[in-house]
Amino acid sequence: xTHDEARARxxxxxxxxxxxxxxxxxxxxxxxxxxxxxxxxxxxxxLADMVQRQWGDRLIRSWNEGWIDAxxxxxxxxxxxxxxxxxxxxxxxxxxxxxxxxxxxxxxHDPTRHTVVSETGNFPTDLHIAEGAxxxxxxxxxxxxxRGDLHDAIDHDTAVTLLTHVHYKTGERxxxxxxxxxxxxxxxxxxxxxxxxxxxxxxxxxxxxADLAVGCGYKxxxxxxGAPAFLFVSRAFQDRLASPLSGWMGHAAPFAFADAYAPxxxxxxxxxxxxxxxxxxxxxxxxxxxxxxxxxxxxxxxxTLFDLLAAIGAELGLECVSPANPVERGSHISFRHPxxxxxxxxxxxxxxxxxxxxxxxxxxxxxxxxxxxxxxxRAGEILGEILAxxxxxxxxxxxxxxxx
Ligand SMILES: *Cc1c(COP(=O)(O)O)cnc(C)c1O
Numbered sequence: 001x002t003h004d005e006a007r008a009r010x011x012x013x014x015x016x017x018x019x020x021x022x023x024x025x026x027x028x029x030x031x032x033x034x035x036x037x038x039x040x041x042x043x044x045x046x047l048a049d050m051v052q053r054q055w056g057d058r059l060i061r062s063w064n065e066g067w068i069d070a071x072x073x074x075x076x077x078x079x080x081x082x083x084x085x086x087x088x089x090x091x092x093x094x095x096x097x098x099x100x101x102x103x104x105x106x107x108x109h110d111p112t113r114h115t116v117v118s119e120t121g122n123f124p125t126d127l128h129i130a131e132g133a134x135x136x137x138x139x140x141x142x143x144x145x146x147r148g149d150l151h152d153a154i155d156h157d158t159a160v161t162l163l164t165h166v167h168y169k170t171g172e173r174x175x176x177x178x179x180x181x182x183x184x185x186x187x188x189x190x191x192x193x194x195x196x197x198x199x200x201x202x203x204x205x206x207x208x209x210a211d212l213a214v215g216c217g218y219k220x221x222x223x224x225x226g227a228p229a230f231l232f233v234s235r236a237f238q239d240r241l242a243s244p245l246s247g248w249m250g251h252a253a254p255f256a257f258a259d260a261y262a263p264x265x266x267x268x269x270x271x272x273x274x275x276x277x278x279x280x281x282x283x284x285x286x287x288x289x290x291x292x293x294x295x296x297x298x299x300x301x302x303x304t305l306f307d308l309l310a311a312i313g314a315e316l317g318l319e320c321v322s323p324a325n326p327v328e329r330g331s332h333i334s335f336r337h338p339x340x341x342x343x344x345x346x347x348x349x350x351x352x353x354x355x356x357x358x359x360x361x362x363x364x365x366x367x368x369x370x371x372x373x374x375x376x377x378r379a380g381e382i383l384g385e386i387l388a389x390x391x392x393x394x395x396x397x398x399x400x401x402x403x404x
Pocket of ligand 1: 094095096097123125126164168193195196216
């Protein structure tokens with residue numbers, strides 16, 4: 001694709017108007033929306049309203065003017081993006097905490113099964129939380145195996161499979177329907193982590209028959225740093241699973257102030273404490289932006305942006321570790337390079353923000369709502385210049401930051 005062709009693609013792009021709904025800084029090409037989504041223009045006014053009017057003026061009255069139902073309301077909006085019913089999703093806590101609740105609940109659900117099956121190299125928190133969760137259930141264990149060994153690892157002792165739909169590093173995608181069926185064949189539940197899928201590729205939990213899922217609010221949903229996360233439980237399991245974090249917000253009648261815990265019906269039982277309303281306002285502004293978006297257009301544009309950057313990478317001699325087939329990948333592309341960290345820093349110094357994943361992965365998020373073809377073309381040009389000039393060899397670019 002030439003520069004002119006990239007511009008022409010942008011001019012014809014039906015998603016182009018969404019770009020103006022983000023406050024993107026000048027001089028930056030943002031290829032990291034899969035890690036922290038950028039700021040929607042609607043967010044600052046929504047937060048100002050939350051602080052000044054809802055908190056400042058309305059004070060505690062706001063709990064009855066829309067706050068207390070925010071977890072279900074925002075969950076219902078996210079449900080539309082993941083192929084779920086409104087009453088199958090709720091927002092609270094973080095993906096890590098949701099994983100803990102669901103894993104313990106799944107292990108307790110069938111005491112004859114003791115194993116959580118997951119993948120080595122899964123996103124770290126998924127494995128760490130699974131380790132913690134099995135430690136809380138007598139007899140339970142975690143069996144993390146390589147992707148190629150998963151099929152055989154799922155057996156009569158498996159309580160739940162814990163798989164991340166789109167791999168955070170390589171972008172590899174599981175066939176959700178196929179792997180859910182594999183779990184069900186063995187009598188296990190299927191728990192999906194959608195952190196790198198929601199808002200990026202088409203997700204249809206109910207069509208796939210999925211039982212449980214969690215996902216992230218601050219990546220493709222643009223809900224703000226550390227935004228609350230969503231949790232999905234299919235209707236079939238809603239009254240058969242209980243949260244181990246039996247807090248009062250998940251109680252059937254929190255304001256009856258009873259001593260004994262009794263879980264609420266439906267998704268509310270997955271709440272533990274009081275919803276963080278400042279953060280919820282940011283998340284809702286990000287999620288609202290998605291409601292009118294045509295997800296077929298998003299998937300198509302993601303695939304084309306990927307192909308453009310894959311072609312540029314190939315021309316530059318970079319090794320792409322992400323699958324070539326669009327249905328086998330998510331919406332980011334990763335290249336392997338021995339100087340990936342320094343390359344990433346050199347790119348950031350030139351205004352192209354991607355990220356580095358240990359030990360040698362240079363990762364670029366391709367977010368169709370606000371990224372144009374010309375942006376990707378231009379990022380490729382800058383990447384080519386940095387590779388050719390070896391500008392990344394400057395020792396300045398090898399200093400490791402705490403967050404990569
Ligand atoms: C980003 C991400 C998370 C984030 O979890 P936090 O609790 O927000 O730190 C979890 N799982 C996966 C697969 C992710 O990509």
